[in-house]
Amino acid sequence: MKSLLYFEGEKILAKSGIGRALDHQKRALTEVGIEYTLDPESTDYDILHINTYGIKSHNMVKKARKLGKKVIYHAHSTEEDFKNSFIGSNQLSPLVKKYLVGLYTKADYLITPTPYSKKLLEGYGIELPIAAISNGIDLKKFTPSIEKEQKFKEYFNIEKNQKVIICVGLYFERKGLIDFVEIAKKLPEYRFIWFGHTPMYSIPKAIRDIVKEEHPENVEFPGYIKGDIIEGAYSAADLFFFPSNEETEGIVILEALASHQQVLVRDIPVYHGWLQENINCYMGRNNQEFQSLISQIVEGKLPSTKDEGYKVAEARSIEKVGLELKAVYEAVLKDTKNEEQSLSFLNMKNN
Structure with a gap:
């Protein structure tokens, strides 16, 4: 099992919570023995785990689909947390919501940090499976010194x-x-x-x-x-x-x-x-x-x-987050195996 962690605009977002979330994902997957790549040109992976929302992110999803890969979208953002941020954010927020829903619904599975954000996404009419998994925390890093x-x-x-x-x-x-x-x-x-x-x-x-x-x-x-x-x-x-x-x-x-x-x-x-x-x-x-x-x-x-x-x-340590991510990965790939078995059965039947 291997994932492609994709993060568009890494330098711009490195100072944000989303930037730290990517670092936590890398650590969490390593903790539970899941291999990952950060190379967007790679085709040697099973799951595209995508964190960002730009045009390149949209194209990565399309590319992964053409390659027959599974897609997990990490839903860090909502219309609600886009408001009252950048210039014009309140006027743009309905369009942002529409755009986010369009991207999120292209995935097989969504991950979002809290039950609250999961509820918001469900309120958008998204019917995909959604897991509420904390972005996690490196306990050792923040031990008082x-x-x-x-x-x-x-x-x-x-x-x-x-x-x-x-x-x-x-x-x-x-x-x-x-x-x-x-x-x-x-x-x-x-x-x-x-x-x-x-x-x-x-x-x-x-x-x-x-x-x-x-x-x-x-x-x-x-x-x-x-x-x-x-x-x-x-x-x-x-x-x-x-x-x-x-x-x-x-x-x-x-x-x-x-x-x-x-x-x-x-x-x-x-x-x-x-x-x-x-x-x-x-x-x-x-x-x-x-x-x-x-x-x-x-x-x-x-x-x-x-x-x-x-x-x-x-309760939200990197190690525990890793186990939760692993469970979602396994669920997504299990669906892939079920699809392959169904296709194999149909081919045998048609022959």
């Missing part, structure tokens, strides 16, 4: 006893960036750091202005930072605050939970069933609640949810 934490503190000149709240995400309104800044204005005694980057030309002026200059002194947008500094930030900060309005999962939440970090999110449907309020995280519904919760969490006035939060990440 004193050395990494020190690098983070030195990089940002974190003063002793200074309270730091972090978020990781693209510069999208959907991610809650506006609320993040508004709440920071109300809490000038804390530092707020938003990690991540999106090309300025692609985002609405209101968001662009906030990132460039229209934010208070206690808010920082250092851009995309990887390696020891961001990994140290995850565990050294006082809180991971993720006010996103829409996600299909949120890999950054898993990264924070794996770092034994305190997590505060918005109460939205995607988290229902795996994040539990006041048990493995805290949840807010508006800026007033967020402001109150942030103060209570960083000042130690609320019970820690770190240990229970880590269990959520643990």
Whole structure:
């Protein structure tokens, strides 16, 4: 059994959650002994496992079909999470939905990160089998490290006893960036750091202005930072605050939970069933609640949810994701064998 993992625009998307999802897939398949190739010219594979949605992705599906290969589409995106992102995204979202459905329905099987995103896809009228499989998390990578934490503190000149709240995400309104800044204005005694980057030309002026200059002194947008500094930030900060309005999962939440970090999110449907309020995280519904919760969490006035939060990440380890991917691969190839047996029977009958 061998798959072709296809990822169009890898350099552009490398800084996004989808980019990290591909790395996790490679690791997960290796863990369970499934061979894969990244070569789009290859014909030596059984399943095309495709992650992206451009014209080249569309052509890859057509090519795989001509070769008689099975196709699994990894449905990372929905109309809902396309809105409130790039310039013109809200106007384009109905067309994006139509395009996504057209692509997804060309597959034999869909994989999507959560039961919530699976429900959305089923609501689009897609009748293919759909598996909800987490994008997974590398637990070892996010194990707290004193050395990494020190690098983070030195990089940002974190003063002793200074309270730091972090978020990781693209510069999208959907991610809650506006609320993040508004709440920071109300809490000038804390530092707020938003990690991540999106090309300025692609985002609405209101968001662009906030990132460039229209934010208070206690808010920082250092851009995309990887390696020891961001990994140290995850565990050294006082809180991971993720006010996103829409996600299909949120890999950054898993990264924070794996770092034994305190997590505060918005109460939205995607988290229902795996994040539990006041048990493995805290949840807010508006800026007033967020402001109150942030103060209570960083000042130690609320019970820690770190240990229970880590269990959520643990259940979504790379190794466990690998086993789930393997099960889907086997189901898809089993259908292939059944089809071959049926064709063989028909040929014998006709002869």
